[in-house]
Amino acid sequence: MKRAENPSYFCEKAIENITEHDKSENFKIWLITDARRQTDLNYFRSKFPGQTKTIRVEADDFVREKRNWKFTPGNY
Numbered sequence: 001m002k003r004a005e006n007p008s009y010f011c012e013k014a015i016e017n018i019t020e021h022d023k024s025e026n027f028k029i030w031l032i033t034d035a036r037r038q039t040d041l042n043y044f045r046s047k048f049p050g051q052t053k054t055i056r057v058e059a060d061d062f063v064r065e066k067r068n069w070k071f072t073p074g075n076y
Contacts, residue, residue: 007039011047 002009014032035041035054044052061071 003039007037008043011035011040011043015047 006012018030032040032044035044041052041054059067061069
């Protein structure tokens with residue numbers, strides 16, 4: 001429901017939580033894991049233009065299944 005109201009809700013909360021613990025905002029590098037939705041990527045690219053770099057890590061289904069992953073159909 002939160003994401004339907006505001007697609008950037010969780011990205012904003014993540015930044016809030018980080019800056020809450022360190023008011024100096026001296027972070028040179030932030031690693032954001034599991035930003036897989038296009039709205040997440042768009043948020044960081046617009047909030048930090050020219051600074052956002054993305055890396056995609058992939059594994060084939062065989063490797064993922066060995067890690068107990070199981071495909072679950074849903075809305076993509």
